[in-house]
Amino acid sequence: MDVPSDVPDLVAARTGEPAVAAALAALEAGPDLDGDEAFTAWRLRTAALGYARWDATAREHARGMRYSLAAARAFMSGETPADLHRRLAAVDAPTLVVAGAQDASAGVAPVLAVAGLFARGESVAIEGSGHFPWVEQPGAFRAAVDAFLSRVVPPG
Known part of the structure; x- marks a missing residue:
């Protein structure tokens, strides 16, 4: 999309939230690519960014997610079709x-x-x-x- 990202503004609005600060630190450190479990654990450390509030409902939902490293690599490496x-x-x-x-x-x-x-x-x-x-x-x-x-x- 040729629309500027509003992620920086959305993150700035949550400055001071410890869970957001921890998620940003994990994001900056980069993913753990040692397998599905390690990648899932890293995604959980970054999960607070995907919720409006890092409350019990969000934490429970995030804990239930599992990620496939192979699927993530395939998704992120694909080229967007020109058309x-x-x-x-x-x-x-x-x-x-x-x-x-x-x-x-x-x-x-x-x-x-x-x-x-x-x-x-x-x-x-x-x-x-x-x-x-x-x-x-x-x-x-x-x-x-x-x-x-x-x-x-x-x-x-």
């Missing part, structure tokens, strides 16, 4: 892109901009949420998805 914008613009299906308004891992602006790539794209930012709005704000997430579906799915 990706054209391909997404050709998608005629209604598309909803949901962002957490406090997602300091991916940012908000670039995520919301993705909706503009689809012919019938819509976007919504869920307040009080990071990268996992269905975990942190399940009611607001459900309301956003239900509203979208009520507009695009014929009744009956």
Whole structure:
């Protein structure tokens, strides 16, 4: 996306939070690439950036995640197809892109901009949420998805 990242501003808004400071230190140190368990442990050390609040709900959710080092390497090493914008613009299906308004891992602006790539794209930012709005704000997430579906799915 040609949209400037808002991650620095989102991180700055959380300056002073010990969990965020620890996550940034782990991010700066870089990933542990000694296998899936080590990589998962590093991701857990950086996880606070993906949540609006590093509370019990966020910690429990993060502890349940597992990461494949091979999958991460494949994902990060792939080249974006030169015609990706054209391909997404050709998608005629209604598309909803949901962002957490406090997602300091991916940012908000670039995520919301993705909706503009689809012919019938819509976007919504869920307040009080990071990268996992269905975990942190399940009611607001459900309301956003239900509203979208009520507009695009014929009744009956």
